[in-house]
Amino acid sequence: RDYGRFPLRPDLNQPWYGPGFKLDFPDQAGNCASCHMPGESTSAPYNTDVNKVASNAVQGTHCDFCHKIADVRLDSATSLPYENMPGVLSIELRRPVGGSQMFLGPFDDVDVGPDTYSPLQNESRICAPCHNASFWGTPIYQSYAEWLASPYPEEGKTCQSCHMKPDGVTANFAPGRGGLDRNPESVFTHSFPGAADVDLLQHTAKLEVDAHRQGGRIVVTVRVTNENAGHDMPTDSPLRNMILVVAAKDAGGRDLAYVGKQVVPEWGGTGDGPADHAGHPGKGYAKILEELWTGVSPSAAYWRQTTVKEDTRIPARATDTTQYEFRALDNGLATVEAKLIFRRAYPELAKQKGWELQDIEMARQTLTLP
Numbered sequence: 001r002d003y004g005r006f007p008l009r010p011d012l013n014q015p016w017y018g019p020g021f022k023l024d025f026p027d028q029a030g031n032c033a034s035c036h037m038p039g040e041s042t043s044a045p046y047n048t049d050v051n052k053v054a055s056n057a058v059q060g061t062h063c064d065f066c067h068k069i070a071d072v073r074l075d076s077a078t079s080l081p082y083e084n085m086p087g088v089l090s091i092e093l094r095r096p097v098g099g100s101q102m103f104l105g106p107f108d109d110v111d112v113g114p115d116t117y118s119p120l121q122n123e124s125r126i127c128a129p130c131h132n133a134s135f136w137g138t139p140i141y142q143s144y145a146e147w148l149a150s151p152y153p154e155e156g157k158t159c160q161s162c163h164m165k166p167d168g169v170t171a172n173f174a175p176g177r178g179g180l181d182r183n184p185e186s187v188f189t190h191s192f193p194g195a196a197d198v199d200l201l202q203h204t205a206k207l208e209v210d211a212h213r214q215g216g217r218i219v220v221t222v223r224v225t226n227e228n229a230g231h232d233m234p235t236d237s238p239l240r241n242m243i244l245v246v247a248a249k250d251a252g253g254r255d256l257a258y259v260g261k262q263v264v265p266e267w268g269g270t271g272d273g274p275a276d277h278a279g280h281p282g283k284g285y286a287k288i289l290e291e292l293w294t295g296v297s298p299s300a301a302y303w304r305q306t307t308v309k310e311d312t313r314i315p316a317r318a319t320d321t322t323q324y325e326f327r328a329l330d331n332g333l334a335t336v337e338a339k340l341i342f343r344r345a346y347p348e349l350a351k352q353k354g355w356e357l358q359d360i361e362m363a364r365q366t367l368t369l370p
Contacts, residue, residue: 018352034087146231150316241286
């Protein structure tokens, strides 16, 4: 089932603070809790209001939930979750009644009370229910499908390989409580780095810049490679986007005139601020949604009926190549710089919501032409 009806039209006579599920569907809880508070929503995946949860489920996806996942239900034809089956709707749990307990884990030599081995804990499949979902038939969260289509499954690299990467130090997860000392390279960490982790982002993309002079111009070629992400870059939330910014300066530090056509789209930030890059040399990488009713684009309100207007993201191990030309009438020194910036939301939406989000520089390359 989807939400079942159109959202409320915004009242333009009231203050406008940007999109929000509860603004559009004030009398519905939605299915947010089925992934974000799964422990609370197992019996009511469409009727759990995350604003009203008072139990330990406010911790989100916690230990006691993940280690009770016995299986996930996937469509045998696609190897993906079924339509409209996000989170707990595609998960089979083991929750014994009464005072009994049961915990499922990745090690096959455990023999401690209720602990039981489950091979699923070592597979990307356990991540599929909450990282692959469509809304109104439009694919939105697709990192599991993107991983499945990448070279990583054949290489034996799972979601856990990056997002639960062993730290090389932790050898026992339960010292003094029955835990065994193990090879630190076999023990998953539980920090789950993602879109907010600067170190992870800065080890995701490879940025290469070449430049040469040609007939009074400097021709620049920039290659952006999704070198280490096991899915498209960026992935999941349609809020996320990347901006490639390219510039060329003369020996005095003055900008050389741009005569190319490849520029950052309008959603890269309009205005004169240091973070406003729209219309400047560069490119934007994002899944661009357009709302069918209002025509708003890019939209992050995927709970409304939307279509994918454009998808410029870079798949795993793929390279995107763009070219830029700057006017250089003399042969003095010139500096070319390219930088790749990650944003967790579009600037205009961040301003509407009052979000104080910082640009994250993923990569930068500079070269000098004699």
